[in-house]
Amino acid sequence: MSIVIAKNLTKKYGDFVAVDRISFEIEKGEIYGLLGPNGAGKTTTIKMLTGLTPITEGDAVIAGISVKKKPREVKKRIGWISSEVILDDELTAWENLEIQAKLLGVKDWQERADQLLEYFGIKEFKNRKAGKFSTGMRKKLEVSMALLHSPEIIFMDEPTIGLDVNTRASLWNLIRQINKDYQVTILLTTHYMEEADMLCNRISIINRGKIIAQGTPEELKEKYGGDVIEIELKEAKDGVLSDLESVGKIIKSEDKKIAIKVGNAEEVLLKVIGIVGQNNIKSLKINKSSLDTVFLNLTGGSLEENEEFDARRFYAMLRRARR
Numbered sequence: 001m002s003i004v005i006a007k008n009l010t011k012k013y014g015d016f017v018a019v020d021r022i023s024f025e026i027e028k029g030e031i032y033g034l035l036g037p038n039g040a041g042k043t044t045t046i047k048m049l050t051g052l053t054p055i056t057e058g059d060a061v062i063a064g065i066s067v068k069k070k071p072r073e074v075k076k077r078i079g080w081i082s083s084e085v086i087l088d089d090e091l092t093a094w095e096n097l098e099i100q101a102k103l104l105g106v107k108d109w110q111e112r113a114d115q116l117l118e119y120f121g122i123k124e125f126k127n128r129k130a131g132k133f134s135t136g137m138r139k140k141l142e143v144s145m146a147l148l149h150s151p152e153i154i155f156m157d158e159p160t161i162g163l164d165v166n167t168r169a170s171l172w173n174l175i176r177q178i179n180k181d182y183q184v185t186i187l188l189t190t191h192y193m194e195e196a197d198m199l200c201n202r203i204s205i206i207n208r209g210k211i212i213a214q215g216t217p218e219e220l221k222e223k224y225g226g227d228v229i230e231i232e233l234k235e236a237k238d239g240v241l242s243d244l245e246s247v248g249k250i251i252k253s254e255d256k257k258i259a260i261k262v263g264n265a266e267e268v269l270l271k272v273i274g275i276v277g278q279n280n281i282k283s284l285k286i287n288k289s290s291l292d293t294v295f296l297n298l299t300g301g302s303l304e305e306n307e308e309f310d311a312r313r314f315y316a317m318l319r320r321a322r323r
């Protein structure tokens with residue numbers, strides 16, 4: 001059963017088309033990823049789905065309800081975690097939950113709030129101000145708030161942005177856990193191939209407002225990926241390149257350094273070694289197909305080129321949080 005059906009969802013700001021007729025369906029219980037670089041339209045898509053910004057064209061049906069026709073009804077059924085700060089630092093964890101309950105109109109929220117704090121292992125800090133929470137604890141509190149009214153689906157806009165490696169890994173676990181234990185469907189956005197690959201059952205890759213590929217991480221890797229074998233030779237040798245062309249696509253040949261894109265590296269490795277000569281190899285490296293190669297193949301650009309913007313946004317977020 002599809003819990004989200006987005007059909008030709010479009011957002012225009014004046015003449016500018018931020019999201020351009022995107023369609024996708026999310027099955028109940030899935031972790032679904034919207035993957036794309038800065039400005040791709042991920043946040044705008046989430047804002048339309050959660051009723052935070054009007055839909056220009058198209059519609060989305062969430063848990064059977066049209067977002068366009070009944071945005072308020074939809075809001076009751078969904079949870080939302082933004083990439084911006086949503087906690088009030090001056091209030092305790094418990095008071096933050098209380099405000100959330102009032103906003104959502106949940107009565108008898110205390111028992112559920114206690115259970116959630118217990119589940120996330122932060123119950124003993126319930127009377128501590130959120131401003132004194134560590135990053136990981138803040139995330140747990142934010143997720144508790146999103147789960148407070150037992151939503152069927154949670155929207156997470158870049159849940160791991162700005163987190164250090166360890167906190168990011170534990171948040172991945174947490175996302176998997178709540179997906180299982182609370183049977184909540186999750187739609188998350190991310191810049192990170194690795195993240196989408198690790199977490200998501202299915203993914204839409206979005207670029208400049210358009211979906212450019214859809215499928216499971218495996219399908220996308222199979223279709224648009226490919227392993228890359230990088231070899232550095234001791235001595236350049238005539239005829240090597242043309243022989244290697246029978247194995248795969250040469251994507252780099254600089255002096256003694258060669259990179260070949262192949263289907264499955266392990267299957268052709270012996271042949272490649274035979275061609276270049278076993279004793280002529282200075283180094284050899286296999287890069288297995290990843291969503292990075294998928295993005296590269298689809299757009300000719302790498303996601304990582306956008307990292308600089310990430311940092312800027314992160315610091316802007318920090319400054320806002322301190323105010």
Ligand SMILES: Nc1ncnc2c1ncn2[C@@H]1O[C@H](COP(=O)(O)OP(=O)(O)OP(=O)(O)O)[C@@H](O)[C@H]1O
Nearest residue numbers: 013016018036037038039040041042043044045191
């Ligand atoms: N309120 C607005 N008015 C005009 N343009 C907007 C508005 N909000 C977003 N945009 C534009 O729409 C495009 C998509 O923005 P969006 O925030 O959805 O991207 P994103 O994929 O979330 O990017 P990021 O990874 O940086 O968060 C961008 O070009 C952005 O400048």
Ligand SMILES: [Mg+2]
Nearest residue numbers: 042043044157
């Ligand atoms: Mg965004």
